[in-house]
Amino acid sequence: MFVRRSNLAAQRNELITFPVFNQLKLFEPITYPFEQQPGTGEALEIAPGVRWVRMPLPFELNHINLWLLEEDDGWTIVDTGLNLDDIKANWEAVLDTHCREKPVKRIIVTHCHPDHLGLARWLGDKLKVGTWITQGEMLNAYAWFHQLPNYDVDGMVGFFRRHGLDPARADTLFHRGPTYRGRVDGLPTEYRRLIEDDLLRIGSKDWRVIVGYGHSPEHASLYCAELNVLISGDMLLPRISTNVSAMSSNPDGDPLGWFLDAVERLTELPDDTLVLPSHGRPFRGIHARAAQLAEHHRERFEALVAACDTPKSACDLITTLFKRDLDAHQIMFAMGESIAHLNYLEHAGRLRRTQDASGVFRFVAI
Ligand SMILES: [Zn+2]
Numbered sequence: 001m002f003v004r005r006s007n008l009a010a011q012r013n014e015l016i017t018f019p020v021f022n023q024l025k026l027f028e029p030i031t032y033p034f035e036q037q038p039g040t041g042e043a044l045e046i047a048p049g050v051r052w053v054r055m056p057l058p059f060e061l062n063h064i065n066l067w068l069l070e071e072d073d074g075w076t077i078v079d080t081g082l083n084l085d086d087i088k089a090n091w092e093a094v095l096d097t098h099c100r101e102k103p104v105k106r107i108i109v110t111h112c113h114p115d116h117l118g119l120a121r122w123l124g125d126k127l128k129v130g131t132w133i134t135q136g137e138m139l140n141a142y143a144w145f146h147q148l149p150n151y152d153v154d155g156m157v158g159f160f161r162r163h164g165l166d167p168a169r170a171d172t173l174f175h176r177g178p179t180y181r182g183r184v185d186g187l188p189t190e191y192r193r194l195i196e197d198d199l200l201r202i203g204s205k206d207w208r209v210i211v212g213y214g215h216s217p218e219h220a221s222l223y224c225a226e227l228n229v230l231i232s233g234d235m236l237l238p239r240i241s242t243n244v245s246a247m248s249s250n251p252d253g254d255p256l257g258w259f260l261d262a263v264e265r266l267t268e269l270p271d272d273t274l275v276l277p278s279h280g281r282p283f284r285g286i287h288a289r290a291a292q293l294a295e296h297h298r299e300r301f302e303a304l305v306a307a308c309d310t311p312k313s314a315c316d317l318i319t320t321l322f323k324r325d326l327d328a329h330q331i332m333f334a335m336g337e338s339i340a341h342l343n344y345l346e347h348a349g350r351l352r353r354t355q356d357a358s359g360v361f362r363f364v365a366i
Pocket of ligand 1: 215216
């Protein structure tokens, strides 16, 4: 049975040396059961009543997977895509081809990031249906959309400056301004709240809400035991490691600890569960993927502790974590990730934080 860890240093150290890290070879390998992927306007059936829709993204991460769940008398949409004309046109094609006979009955959104929540308002207004989402995600979306204090660009840039970001790159981020509002086409003004362990009856199947933390405030994955399918959202991706960033509104939190706990919890599901991730291809091999992610972060923890033989800021350590040049968009994620790793190691008792006269934090190995 899963026992949630507290932030006690001793328990964090136990996580760092958790045996799962040394057992990669004991797990079934990761497999990708589908050769084919859906093209524009297509919805490919990959489990009974579960269809895969793929939409473009204008980033290095160039696509997002969305899902349609069939009911006797309608459809449920899971995640909605970014606010772009291309994606709206793609949705029109999907709805016209696949959802003409039966109406869409609800929209479920795994979390507040704009590639997931971006078109919930647009689709909801168009289809006259509500959005189901956790409260943490919805409130965070409102806070970003309305640029509330410390959910705004000022708060973020100030936070990164305290973690050593140089004035030139801080300025670039500041002048880039808020991006969230443009990437979502409005927000739903009301929502149906999802909570941990909710059982959603969709068609003849029950889908259980599994809440995860660290990537976003209160991310909802959905698990159907009867189909042995997990809609993992961004909590478990097959090839890239999920972004986990510290945020200015919760500067000393431990999102990476929360994330690793949440991923470990997903390993309570059967290893042959078909995982439907938001990016990349559907796969099997939850345990192997969870172990890979844990190992990935463990290597980073060790590299950071070694680099902190003399005091270093989160900005100093970006080159320890990322070996390539980063643009402004990537610097924002890199700073958030660097701080998340340092906070984890501080909570674990491996690093100590110092602050100089100008207020910049640096971390040194204990
Ligand atoms: Zn996300």
